[in-house]
Amino acid sequence: MSERRPRVDLSSAVGAVASGMATILKQVFRRDVTEPYPHVIVPPPPRSHIGRHRLNRHENGLEKCIGCELCAFACPADAIWVEGAENDPEHPVSPGERYAKDYQINYLRCIMCGLCVEACPTRALTLTSYYELSFTSREEAIWTKEQLLEPPPPLGTDPVDREG
Amino acid sequence: MDLLDWALLLGRVAVVFAGLLVTVMLLIWMERKVIADMQTRMGPMRAGPRGVLITLADGIKLFFKEGIVPAEADRPVYLIAPVIAMLPAFLAFAVIPFGTSVTLFGREVPFQLADPSIGILWVLAMASLGVYGIVLAGWSSGSNYPLLGAVRSSAQIISYEIGMSLALVAVLMYSGSLRLSEIVEAQARVWNVIPQFPAFVVYLIAGLAETNRPPFDLPEAESELVAGFHTEYSGIRFALFYLGEYVNTVTVASVAVTLFLGGWRGPAPDVLPWVWPLLWFLAKVLAVVYGYVWVRATLPRIRFDRLMAFGWKVLIPFGLVWVLLTGAIVVLPDVYGRGPVVAGAAVVFGALVLASVAAPLLRPRPAAEVGR
Amino acid sequence: MSADQVAFLVLAPISVGAGIAMLLQRNAVHAALLLVVNLVTVGIFYLMLAAPFLFAVQIIVYAGAIMVLFLFVIMLLGVDRAEPLEEPIRFQRTAAVLLGVGILAELVTAVRAGVGFRALGPAAFAETGADTAALARALFRSYVLPFEATSVLLIVAAVAAMVLARRRPAPATAEPEGVVDAEEAAPEEVGA
């Protein structure tokens, strides 16, 4: 191992430390980058899909999901469970023949990659940036169809996550 | 000494103890705020207004945490080590004059717990005992990282104590007293920092090392030794180390203020004459600590072998030379009179300047330097 | 009973106890710690005898520096293990007993006779608080030659210790790991 020792002479060392300290002091006058999270919530950019999914409805209240299971196929993490069924013509859940009888997303598996929404042929499934997801048990991490049909509340209002 | 004297003494001890605790609390908050400021962050914000109670919250949390004793630990030593680390830190503060005096119940109560003739030696003695806490904590944990931390720490503290003592010796020679109150008196006209600037610098650097503060925080060195000597500590015992460390910081800064920055002296209006010195003292201590935090924010951690080399090969020789010079400055005018000494000093100084200018010119240019 | 007496009555048993316990202690680190306790209590006795400078020196030098180095060595070399029981020097125990008795006798005689000791008492210093100055005057004026001789002796000893303990610089063909091999280190330089 070749010995290469830095040559540090006093004046340049003192100069370097002084300029370093001046640089540090300059930062004092710079704007703080901290986001005081639960008090001030910086909205994520529009494309952001760092949060939970959402199942959508048509304007007439029918569900957009047709139970095709493409999202489950696309999911690389096997996080989605869809069980399709025939619509009852009298009380259709969705327009068309089929609907999702059961729809679950396991947020312990989900990796937020977004392939599911890219696969969805009806824009029934969309990804939101509602990132305040917290669970205390495995059961809670599996979201059911009813939960996913609820639009997410504004950020910072979930009582569980109040204090971040 | 009658009963009232005893009561006043006890009262002073209690007040100083509590005051020290509160100061430490504020100091930790201040350090976190200042360094956050320098890193464009906010720092603690939740506990109390702008997070001022964060230390209290941390303290309460640590108090209720489980204290774990490792199976490999040397139990009695392990348990007593934090106390040993903390006690000398508090004791050292006893001789610091942090104000003038106030008259209570017809007696004059000085703002200083004790003013022994050995003064500053007491501080050194306590500082040298403080290392036991660290060494024993590291050894008794029965684990490798703490042991390395303890070894580093004992070597570091012993080495830098010498540099620190040399800086102090220079001041003592200059002031002609060990008694801290007299040293403060002697700075009525000029603060020692001006005639004794080199000693001040040596003291500040050695002080950083003595208190294990960055860039000399090698006994802890979280990126190398995890947390060094207190890796295995938790709960209230960890809090004691933390407390001791910060009390040490206060003490080191207080000594710097007392010896170099004129102590509690400062311009004061006539209202409440005993309050102003206190405030001045506090302000100066905080200024020194601000400097320490600033250094912490700037400098990387030095490597251990370089730290020792710096202590032994730079700080101590420099301190020795400075002690010699101070001795000459103090004694020579008495012996030979003022004039010849000043003239001689001027000649030596001129020769030194000439030599330092000439030396680089005479030396052959070194080949490709590293780290341009 | 004055405060000093109370303090003495409390501290003296601790001091003696720590000393005895140190001798009986098998764990080297515990023994060193007990010695520290002993040194500190002795230091406090100095303080009570109005010799604060001696106190400071006792704490700084003995408790602060020397004992830390002791601990340092114990920790670094891991000497806190059982030592071999055979005695390297023959008749060690007999010699130790004889020497011990001799020193005890000497001490007793000396104290009884009070040879060369002049009892100044605390009062002589307490008035002026000038014990430091008196000590300095004694060391640097009256006895400056012995003082300097001692310091030269200490420096020689320190340098000699360093030379003896120094590792021989690794030979040019050092193995890649950079470890000094056991065989390469000559036995005599390992320090006795």
Added chain:
Amino acid sequence: MSGRATELRQETMIVNMGPQHPSTHGVLRLLLELDGETVVSCRPIVGYLHTGIEKNTEYRTWQQGVTFVTRADYLSPFFNELAYALAVERLLGIEAPPRAQVLRVLFCELNRIASHLVWLATSGMELGAVSVMLYGFREREAILDIFEMATGLRMNHAYVRIGGVVMDLPPGGEERIRDFCDMLPGRIREYERLLSRNPIWLERNVGVGVLPAEEAIALGVTGPTLRAAGVAKDVRRDEPYCGYETYDFEVVTREAADCYARYEIRIEEMRQSLRIVEQCLERLREPGPVMVEDPKVAWPARLEVGPDGIGNSPAYVRHIMEESMEALIHHFKMVTEGVRVPAGEVYQPVESPRGELGMYVVSDGEHRPYRVRIRDPSFVNLQALPTMVEGGLVADVIAVIASVDPVMGGVDR
């Protein structure tokens, strides 16, 4: 007597640095044999972050593979995606449209800056310069914001797909990147003022962890660690991809082969990356598709942001559901089966921030990869760790790990 003394001399201490340790970049475990503070031997032990990424890709379609490989070296996700996508494209015999190529280069170079900023931050932290850590992460945050704006995610974007990229830049994206390009050079100068001449930084880095060129080549080391030894090896220059041969940049080298040289190289590489980013922005003035047209290869998705979040655009939904039965069939086929890749094998390297990141992809002509092997530079560079640290001090181990900048996600895959 001498017997006991030599016994003392030989006594070494075994220290496990990691897997739980503040400065091992995650879960690297180093078995250090110490003589005092001198490292006698060092054995890196890996595998604590094994995630089965390579194996998993064998059970997913080719397109799904992107979401796995992006997680290998999580500090340079775009590079993983790019290497994988390029490899599959080579097997398919296609090439992404020009605009997609430019976007790939743009994001890779931004990613390189982000990764080097993390390196700067962590090595600053590990050597005790805490402020540098926060400054590094602060500037990286700006890059992550750009990523989030463009891809919707801050890490593991799954943005580079086989045949192109999934989305074009959003409106206003270019200005945002341009702002960043204006901001960063000043910040880099600040880092240099803090570190480059700082005596302690020099002491910690100069002459530490020397790895001469022959040893580096013998151990397969690539990236800044190799270039620090004076070897101007850079995949972007040697085997250009995505049109790197048309960009103007320099391959930075240093001769000293120590930690300080690596520091200088990474700082300079950030500047070079900025140069490339600026050239990309120029080229982005020209509009164009970002995904190949061929419906048998292209991933069928046209994303659009609505009040309900992000999903397929209503126009696309109308197209496949109401207008074109063929499009719907392609959509279903692509999602369920994916693309069928002709049998063959290919090795595709890219220059990741840590060195040569290669994807060795084997296809047996099916809808899934037969094997995807990631040649991760962190893993290979770690081999050189013992050579660099043995004989040094414990503190040097930290400096060396920081200067090699391994990412355990990439090492263990």
